[in-house]
Amino acid sequence: MTILVVLSCVGLLLALPVAAIGIGARFTANSVIYGLAMVACLASLAAALGHLLADTGLVPAVTLPLGLPWLGAHFRLDALSAFFLAVVDLGGAAASLYGLGYGRHETAPRRVLPFFPVFVAGMQLVVLADDAFTFLFSWEFMSLASWALVIADHHERDNVRAGYVYLVMASFGTAALLLAFGLLAGPDGGYGFAAIRAASHSPASASLVLALLLLGAGSKAGLVPLHVWLPLAHPAAPSHVSALMSGVMTKVAIYAFVRVVFDLLGEPQWWWSMPVLALGGITAVLGVLYALMQHDLKRLLAYHTVENIGIIYIGLGLALAFRAEGLPAVAALALTAALFHVLNHMTFKSLLFFGAGAVLTVTGERDMEHLGGLIHRMPATAFAFLIGCAAISALPPFNGFVSEWLTFQAVLQGPKLALWGPKLLVPSVGALLALSAALAAGCFVKAFGVTFLSRPRSTAAATACDVDRFSLATMLLLALLCLLAGILPGLVIDTWGPVVGNLVGQRMPVQSVEPWLTIIPVAAGRSSYNGLLVFLFIAWAALTAAQVIHRWASHAMRRGPAWDCGYPDASPLTQYSASGFAQPIRRVFGSVVFRATEEVDMPPPGDTGPARLTVMVHDLVWATFYEPVARAIGILADRLNAFQYLTIRKYLSFVFVALVVLLLALELWL
Amino acid sequence: MTVVPSDAETLVLLIPLAAAAVLALLPGYRVTAWLNMLASLLTLAVVVALFIQPRPAPSHYLLIDDVNIVFILLNSFVGFTTSVFSASYIGHELHTGRLTPVYLRFYHAMYQVLMFAMNLALVSNNIGLMWVAIEIATLTTVLMVGIYRTHQAIEAAWKYFILGSVGIALALFGTILVYKAAQPVVGEGLDGMVWTVLMANVAHFDAATLNVAFIFLLLGYGTKVGLVPLHAWLPDAHSEGPTPISAVLSGLLLNVALFAVLRFKLLLAANPQAIMPGPLMVILGLTSVLFASLMLYRRRDIKRLFAYSSIEHMGIITFAFGMGGALANFAALLHMTMHSLTKSAIFFAVGHVSQVKGTQKIADIRGLTETHPVLGWGLVLGVFAIAGLPPLGIFTSEFLVVTSTFAREPLLAVALVVGLVVALGGLLLQLNGVAFGPPSAGTARSEASYLPLFAHLALVCAAGVYLPPALVAWFQHVAGRLG
Amino acid sequence: MALVVDLLTQGLQLILVLALAPLLTGFVRKVKARLLRRQGPSVWQPYRDLLRLARKEVVLAENASWLFRTAPYLIFAATWAAAALVPTFASGLIFSWTADLIAIIALLGSARFFLALAGMDVGTAFGGIGSSREAMIASVAEPAILMMVFTVALVAGSSQLSTVARFMGSPEVGLRVSIGLALFALFIVALAENARIPVDNPATHLELTMVHEAMVLEYSGRHLAVIEVASSLKLLLYVSLIGCIFVPWGMAASGAGIADYALGLALYLAKIVVLALGLALFESAIAKMRVFRVPQFVGAALMLGLLGTLLLFF
């Protein structure tokens, strides 16, 4: 029953494009599409949550006579699917609500409206699919729909290029998954997940599947070095789609990884955790370092997605390590942390992209160097964005902190591991995680500080006003979710106890029964955290302090000019810019990671011309992995292109040579 | 001859032949265009009847079995839709002065001759007759390719002609060798060339003769399939001829040639001492995929672009047939069907595009989705279909080819996948410019009918989501017979 | 009844850290002055400063937003919460499980986050320079201290400070290299986090060298007072942390008698005095570093922390 509700929601979403094309009036179409999409998402969300909370152990499944007829399209809603479906639906509903307002500013709604619901439906189908064909079909379909959204603004050259890189990378990922499922299904084509689960896989082929999954799911999720498309494509789409892509679609990729590695492949081998952990750690740190180098707000957020994917993969890697060594309780902790981060990242990344979208709508600017001071003109947006920043920077009492804290708790269980490889890797990855968290905080100081604080750097920023109420409502709701999940984490993580239980054989202790809603991952003596008390105390202390001082000391206030060192009326350009802010960090980390160089072009003494500072940042990942491939294809294409311009005689000689070679082969080998 | 044959298998041949004769005599392109459509429709109807009715017993010359009826059906269907497209398309060529009424008459007559030749090749139970049919098809298409009489067209036709003739000669030598191999077993005379007889006795044939024969046949008919390195005629012939002919070439003629290769593959596979024909086909197929996918990047002519894409897809189909096995054969059949539908749809779209933009140069076609949303998105959909993206049919067949191969020959599957991704990259790179970005000049409405284009796309799309179980069962049955 | 006592002890801890914080600052200043052969202000001077600041009118920069005005209270609250969660004279207080050491570090991170934002708000070059440098230092210091936390947590089998303190006070600890490394790392990070020499100079107003002072440059009146309290609290927190982890002797366990509490309190004060003396001595003996030497300095702490952690895995 549940699954039928969910599938009919998918059906509704799939039918919406027809309506989008049919309804001529732009305003109505916008309201109808996003309204209905939101309704569908909410209905599906209710069904998924209901299924997850009821935890009856029943797994509704349905087979539709679609796709390969001898196989059918299998759909199944187990706890894992339900959890990710809830994440997709929540993100989809939020994006739809936001779209109700944001979509009205769209210049070419016909390039957005038909694809938006289809994109959401594609993601829902991926998490529901229960056979390889349906899964890959939905997976690629999802990519395709999002591609259309990425190039919605196709007059921008960069967008089309971003869409190109994206779709090629997506197909690369799909190809890897295709091979993985080919291996899993075996030569007889046992494509159903049930068949795959039941089959036994040799260690070698299972390891190959893991490698292919890291390529396939990793490229969609944005694992370094497969992330390059992500910071191009995510910002190019309309902002609510960026939110979906960053916040939700990457999670669907995580789902694919979890589904195959934790569910379909059976018991992990001891070393599997190592590549996952290493990639996760590298991704987390590199993602945030890249983000720090950006001054395009949306691109910065996209790079942060890369970082957070790294954090999630660290959690998954830990879970694999513990599970492989027969420590299901700790594995449950790590997996819970990873899943919590999945949910958290969805909320705050959507929130942040919505914020960036709001800024983009009212100022037309994504470049932070042209923004500033928006907190005065967009206070509500600024407030919500600030909470998002705090949450993504893993600051208590918000939700981002709790999931990272749980991950740290899992890292601290590292000594329980017996094998040297994972054992040594775990603390190192812990260090990388800590590093990325610290850098993220710095990065969001920059993002918020340069965009919303300080003085406006352009007239667009100086004359902005706050956005429509739909957008604001979405952002504030998500901000509330960030807070609630941060202060009541016990209630939240209990929701997916069954998911974890199914995947690693044991679930975390039930948290909601602890006093004061504390979360105690392992034992009370080891570690505990109570977001509620922290929040209440901070609120109480701040309010009391303010009250006491205002009551007993002074509340007088006067506005005056800022300290100007004796140079009044300084131009806003004298403020710290986004790249200026990142300069110290670039110096510390960038010289190694990005081969960043700074060149100062100082005019000779007496010359009044300006000095120039040129900063060169190289993307080593692009240079190492992609450029050679692109160049090789280019060279090959050029070389082979000569074959288009040969004489007939030469073409004939190909035929001749082919004949002689084959006949010779026949003569020599037989 | 006064005897009117009543059986449908002869009608399949007679209708196009008669139509060709009539069309060659009638002036006035509107009437001939309609007649052309009508004849194609009639053929299609007969083929459907043929499909439904029980299989007739094979004669010395003609044979309808479960395998070739699939090809015939596909052939007649695409032949019909193309004639619909052609009817609305070719008038424009007359208006722009690219064709004269005389040539138009010739064009329509040749169209039916081509249909006849292809059907003959498919229904023939005689490897000699099949050879003759394919030769006729070659000659016909050579004339059609050169019909615009521009330098480029004549050059393309000439190239096609020479390469095709050499291919044909090699195929004939192979055919003679097959007869030589059969002669000691089945005796002299006609029986030595009858396919069903050959199949029944092939196990006792001399394997060494068959081996040499197969190499000649593979290269001979492979030239017509457009397998690399025998492909050189294909891109030029596609780009210089009239667009409906490009659609027929890509969608049908290549299949017919492939069918010929397939027949001899079956023959060899049934002889235990002969070489395995599969690996040869796999190698040629893979070479074609990799080569053609790289060639996509530097194309400047839109029709030539899709011609290379045809080479790529014929490579995939050959690869899959070469791999063999029920799943791969099924995938190959499905892929062939989907490719025929999609590629002809793409050529329809390209025909529209070149009419509205007045050029075939990719660099001069820009932002199509903006100036011609329906056409532009139709083309985008077609390219996505051909690139193997869901929800379109080729995704299914590529899924099956790759997954079934990977479990057996991982390295081959990886190579194939590399080819597929590279090809997607190339196609998309070109599509990006054509369909998106600021539009180029040329906002005239297309006068030709969109119906065939979207009918094909709708079929491909529907097949991507839902394959009727009856069709699948049928294909599986055929795939099983293909070994 | 026990609950009331527990609550009272917890309350005492809260008030104690708040009350002691300015004193510690004053004491360090006094000792440093004496080491430089100056008379120096009274140890009570910080209290007077705070009172005066609190009574003064706030002069707000024209561009300052609501964030600028609320940030001091948030910073103060977060720091206070963190400081109150570090066991001082007694372990196992009623709310000690609210947050473990990782959360305490993160709370300090929250405070720093808002401080850095406040520095950016007015839109002057100074605020930016301060925030930017703070972000750089924090990006190394925070992982360093987390590594220290890992070391300690792995030794004690817990990241809960009460448990850690109990464990470190027990004889089963023994002498471990890792703990020494952790102490060293914590000391370096404490210097960096509290804007002490050689990382930053709490007394400087020379623009190009300052970090912390640059961020709070635009603050005045009660806002500045609150921020000053917060930084004093932070210093106290680190001192208490070192005391709690590395010299946890004499700390009263939960449910202990009055005498134990008194002893714990006395010993706590003694620990503060000793550590403050050490800090003053160190600061007097060393010179301020260039800004870009700082990451190397703090990075050394990160490496030590990581080494300490890795050693524990062997």
Place this chain on the structure above:
Amino acid sequence: MDKIVFDIAHLLAGSILLVSFMMLYQDRLSALLNLFALHAVLLALSVAWQAHVHAAPHLYVTAMIALFFKALFIPLALHRIVVRLNIHRQIETVVGVGLTMMLGMGLAALAMLLMVRITPDSDLLGREDLGFALATVMLGLLLMVTRRNAVSQVIGFMSLENGTILAATGAKGMPMVVEISVAFSILIAFIVIGVFLFRIRERFDTVDLQALDQFRGEQG
């Protein structure tokens, strides 16, 4: 049957191959045409002999086609073209004659080796006949790919085709040989007419394929 029957057939087939080699060696166009005429005459003789031996009168048609069409009409027509076009008498070969000859030897050896293995139950001579045919086909193809001139390519193609006809007639009782040879003749006629037409329409200044190649696609 008499051994002499096979010997004659064998001798004729061998002569055809020999002429193929001579064509490979010949680098003057008119001489090449004459040699081809000889090639065709030998083929006609061979076919006629087969017709006589196997009592297959329809093969006489093939022989007639070979004699009149290929040995007389085509060489004459090509001669006219060569004269009309006034194309250089010297054939531009791509690789040196020596090398071509060595390649030709190799090909012939390969053809023999391949054919000797097959049909072990039939006699050696029959196998050698087939080998000669295969070698003729290969040499024809070699001729096509080593000559730049369209006329000599046409000749190469025709000698290739003669090889297939030789094989077809050598295959005892093969049906449709006549039809096939007719079909081929049409093909050849097309080619010749094509060469001829291009000249008449003055689209191409020479029949040298390099001129055609200027119009390879995508150069505009």
